[in-house]
Amino acid sequence: MSVLDIEKFSKILISALEHARNKIIKSREKIVSLRENRFGDTTYNIDYEAEKAIVEEFKKSGIGFTMISEESGTIDVNGGGLIAIVDPLDGSNNAVRGIPCYSVSICISKSLKFSDIIVSGVINVNTGDIIFCDGKNVYLNGQVKRPSSRTELPLTLATVIPRVYGVEDSRYSEKLFKILKHVRYPRFFGTAAIETAYVSTGNLDAFIELYPRLRVVDIASSLYMAKTSGAFFKLLNIENELDLAYDGRISCILAANNVLGNKILDVIS
Template sequence: MVDLLKLAEEALTVVRDVVQESIKCGWGLKPKSIGAYGDRSYAFDLVAERTILNIITDKLKNVAIISEELGITGSGNPDYYVLIDPVDGSRNASRGIPIYSTTLVISKSMNSKDIIVGGVVDHVSGDIYIGERDGSVVASGGKPKLTNVRSLKDSYLIVSMWSIRDERYRKWAEKIICNSSFSSFLASTALEICYIISGRVDGYVCLGPYLRPFDFLAPIFLLKLAGGTYKILTVDGVADEIDLSAGRNFGVIAAPNEELAYEILNLREDP
């Protein structure tokens, strides 16, 4: 029987080396085609995807893959579903900004409630965040270090720029930013949420429908295992579960505890 946690860790470790080598040599920075979900792909995106696919399909013979570049491929009746964002933060990587990652999820069904394993690798530091259902989370080689910040006024938040650019969410975003101690934006959702797990920040906010499942499902799965919490936002409210193959339809509030998450969420209802 395949050890899915070890398989995910192997894939993340190898893909980090491959991507770093492609960027160091220069060929990884070449713009390529438009991916299945409409975003520009670089050579490092494509080699990352191919590397993960080769490792996963070598061990899991009956699997469906959902990836940012390829879309949905593989078995029509799989034993496992694997959700991949080959490089989250491609624009950062292409500009030499050292904040980008790879995310991977293994699930028993197309529904997020059936996720078994999730993992994220920080390509620059090499830190891996990984865990499996009913187990623990390894964060940067150690234990999670969620902060105990429970009030917005004491918090350091990551706030997606889309929350401000979209006028539907601007006032809500402004209230969050003005009430927080400090806010920033780094352009790699997966790492930004993982920074909550490692205690570097106190929360992540993207208020509008600008995220796809492969952007955030791995880190929020890990955050929940580590004792944190999240709210998946839709135009109609809050969703408990989502389809792994859904498009750009979601926002996310992620926090180390329910108190902070609800304070952020409830600002939407304030006059």
């Protein structure tokens, strides 16, 4: 992939993130439910308008894309082609309830292989901050960022997903309790796309989801950021390379570095 190609895809992706953000801000003044998405979750007008805005931006490029979106599933843009993994609005429940923490996530790949991702990005809808990755660096609003150097688990600022509702396996709650005993500063924002991206920018030291609950659209962009930035990441229920078309649920750990990541694994082992 040439430098010019990466620049071209970067512009498409960033423009799509910004366009989606603008549509969400306009649409959130009057939020209505429309239907269920392919996963059985409620699609609101803000989800629909964000997805529509992203499709429009990709169409403008004239390049063929096969878009895999949380809302509508597979969408062929300009006849299909390169893969685009899209979460038009991650944190819809926050948006609906007026909690200012939700995001949009997009990555572009040559194929359905995780290793073929070219660029990825996440935008914080409420602040407009863009976290972007071009395979060389991770940027926050155009400035190169790195994961933190934190290695001590008790001092870690980490997202720990605390949900146990509907979980029958007691081993999960036991592991969750172990983690919470070791992490002094747990967080949970309700938008995994940006929480996982924050590990690569140094805003968070770790992200921990022990139960298979996440989807590819939630974390594909930020996993690519972690790979690029040198952060630690491990999919707990998938051994092989991540298939970007995978429809199942995922549990994972991201950490600022291998030392911290392995300490987290030691706690739950």
